Amino acid sequence: MCGVIGILGSYPLRMSRELLLLLAHRGQDAAGLLWIEGDRAIDGKSIGSPSLIRLPDTSSNQILGSTRYPTSGKRVASEEDLNTFVGPFKVNAITLTHNGNITNMASVSEKQFDCDGEFLAERLSFHLENNSGDLPEAFRKLEAEVDGSYSLAGFYNGLLFAYRDSHGFKPLVFGRSSERTIVASESTVLDMGGVPLERDVYPGELLVFGNGGKMESYSISQNANHSHCFFEYVYFAHPAATIENQLVYDVRFRLGRALAQTFKKLHLDKPDYVVPVPDTSRPAAQAMAETLDVPIREIILKNRYLGRTFIVRTQEERDAMARSKYIYLDGKIRGKNILVVDDSIVRGTTAKMIVADLRKRGAAKVYFAVTCPPQAHPCYYGIDISTDRELIASTSSVNSIAEYIETDALIYQEEHTLENSIGIKDLCLACLDGDYPTEHARSIRKGIQQQGSKPNERDYERDFSQ
Ligand code: SF4
Known part of the structure; x- marks a missing residue:
């Protein structure tokens, strides 16, 4: 993008x-x-x-x-x-x-x-x-x-x-x-x-x-x-933007309402707080809180001065940057059941870190709700997730992802509630279902299935004729 x-x-x-x-x-x-x-x-x-x-x-x-x-x-x-x-x-x-x-x-x-x-x-x-x-x-x-x-x-x-x-x-x-x-x-x-x-x-x-x-x-x-990119509504676009006559904020709010209905069906212990992971998931968290009649609390705060200050080169630097991304309101966490709302899970490392951080601060239970369904396929159309290995959902089931991030319950958006919430037809859902709308992207997929991905190389920058 x-x-x-x-x-x-x-x-x-x-x-x-x-x-x-x-x-x-x-x-x-x-x-x-x-x-x-x-x-x-x-x-x-x-x-x-x-x-x-x-x-x-x-x-x-x-x-x-x-x-x-x-x-x-x-x-x-x-x-x-x-x-x-x-x-x-x-x-x-x-x-x-x-x-x-x-x-x-x-x-x-x-x-x-x-x-x-x-x-x-x-x-x-x-x-x-x-x-x-x-x-x-x-x-x-x-x-x-x-x-x-x-x-x-x-x-x-x-x-x-x-x-x-x-x-x-x-x-x-x-x-x-x-x-x-x-x-x-x-x-x-x-x-x-x-x-x-x-x-x-x-x-x-x-x-x-x-x-x-x-x-x-x-x-x-x-x-x-x-094939309008559904991820614009879930993550990319500003909530105040109107795309295809849909206000992005309203779409995110409807995504939260739909997730709350799924949460209700699980009959879990009631959360004490709904907590958005800033910033994109705020409208969805507001809708979940309203629908579940649970207060919303911003106990995860973004370190807003963490800019693009340097190019990360080592895993150590990457880990340090991830750790300094969020600040927690420590006094609000101990003994509480917390329902975290995020927009997506890519590698799973951020979700795992947030769950661990909340447990370390004494949370009784940590549920994790995601406004996007599992992304199991790479995107060739404008986000830099270009290989399967960058996506935990490409090889792991929802239960395995829940185990990996160590949450008490993992609640994903379903594909049909995603489509209903966006409210328009003709969406690209390729990173969810692997159904790529263009010919060359389909041939890249075929090449990858036959020859596999290469480390340090984007799938769409490969030449499969060799
Ligand atoms: S695969 Fe399609 S829906 Fe997914 S991020 Fe790329 S353009 Fe958007």
Whole structure:
């Protein structure tokens, strides 16, 4: 996942950095802004938070922004890396910023790319050159050759464009006023940028905006079944964001209500407190507390000043970082039955650590509720969980996971209650059921089943033809 913004219409650069900060949760590796000054494209980039991007005190009519989460290439470690790994990118007449993950770069182009955003800009530029500068036609060619997820914003000939792949994996919304048009990964950016949310960009739709709010819509690719990433609602997106007409907060609240019903059926001792693991699971914990008539207590607090201060290299450093992530309200734990609510269990190490920390502080019972069903398959579309070995649910049953994290009861969301809570059809559930919606992802899966994963290598970066 990454965050993107595109702004057409005069806007202060330093304010656009504030808008980008609203997408910092979508990518904490690095951030970039690109703006047009006369006929020059200028950029500013930073390792970590967008707040570190240095900007002049001026405005621009054309601005693109990006927060980076690494799903291809490595983590950004130096100023040099910023140029190759972090968008927005400029290739000839195209400037572009991208959210998603392209899985078949090597089979489309012989050139090696450090970042799929640069790959997309290069391919689009190539197709423009070969199609007399016709943007919709260039997107048709692009859509036909690439596999993966991509929601993007960019500029071509002074026009702002927005495109969402035909599966609609990643969110992309837009809004217009008489002064400016904004395209963004999440609707909160539009609120702060002073334009009302108009709607989502439809899957397979290219939007081209001109000055004064002019807009043209082109149907590039039709896909009968869309595959909106369910994990956006569970974890990625800000609770104040509206995606596909669903407020993310409301979805998380409904997920909590559904989990509470499952909890009731287990007839366990009543918890004294419902405790969210900050921050994503708060709405679900509120709903569980209301439904079970149990108070909610924030006895697990996030160490909010633990930023991206260093690149962890050793297991010891990783363990130390995990331990310093949470602070506990010690006096509220002894002798209590505690129902912890978290958004997901990936490797199981954080859940195990939280249960152990609560027991160490005298908790009588620790139940663990998870708003997401077990994730047993890797994601090839934009989260960096690219191999089975990173997922405890790929090899362990729910009972084994409960034993491993040493909880008194483990309560997972069920797939049908997840779908009902989100309230829209056409979801990607591939990391739950292994049913990948794109062809190349299915062939990667087949290759892995035949040849196995390799250590230190992402499945989708493998070449299975060798
Ligand atoms: S595999 Fe899972 S995380 Fe990845 S896009 Fe699909 S639903 Fe989202």
